[in-house]
Amino acid sequence: MPTNDIKENVKQIFSAYLVQNGHRKTPERFAILSEIYDYDGHFDIESLYIKMKNKKYRVSRATLYNTIELLLASNLVRKHQFGQNIAHFEKSHRNQQHDHLVLTDTGELIEFCDPRIQQIKETVQDLFDVEIMHHSLYFYGVKNNNKKSTDPAGKVDSKENKKNNPN
Numbered sequence: 001m002p003t004n005d006i007k008e009n010v011k012q013i014f015s016a017y018l019v020q021n022g023h024r025k026t027p028e029r030f031a032i033l034s035e036i037y038d039y040d041g042h043f044d045i046e047s048l049y050i051k052m053k054n055k056k057y058r059v060s061r062a063t064l065y066n067t068i069e070l071l072l073a074s075n076l077v078r079k080h081q082f083g084q085n086i087a088h089f090e091k092s093h094r095n096q097q098h099d100h101l102v103l104t105d106t107g108e109l110i111e112f113c114d115p116r117i118q119q120i121k122e123t124v125q126d127l128f129d130v131e132i133m134h135h136s137l138y139f140y141g142v143k144n145n146n147k148k149s150t151d152p153a154g155k156v157d158s159k160e161n162k163k164n165n166p167n
């Protein structure tokens, strides 16, 4: 689906959500939604605030926090806790289903998609006769450095020595 169609789609979903729940449909809220759907990847609220401020949007932090809550409630945004103190977010509508691996030593974040997770979800749905709205799964790890040899220089070469000293 082209980006513009997705944006139109999420606008309609958000609009319907706001009306149904008695929230005002303000231009600020839709500007925030649009900004989030223009962005690929994960963001925290402070960087979104700075980004919008640099683009001359007049959006307060309070509005930003408030709107993110509404977007979470309408399932248009996912919230993550990658291990730092601050929460991260990403768009969720039509965004490929994926989970996250956090490397705690470098802070690197890896996204992966494993169809078995979808299968688990379907099994749990059938088993308990429920509709699962979302899930949360994080792996935390460090890189395996075992393969790197750490031979100190000069401590090699027993074969060469034998060649030079026959017997």
Ligand SMILES: [Zn+2]
Pocket (backbone or CB within 6 Å): 042, 090, 098, 099, 100, 111
């Ligand atoms: Zn992600």
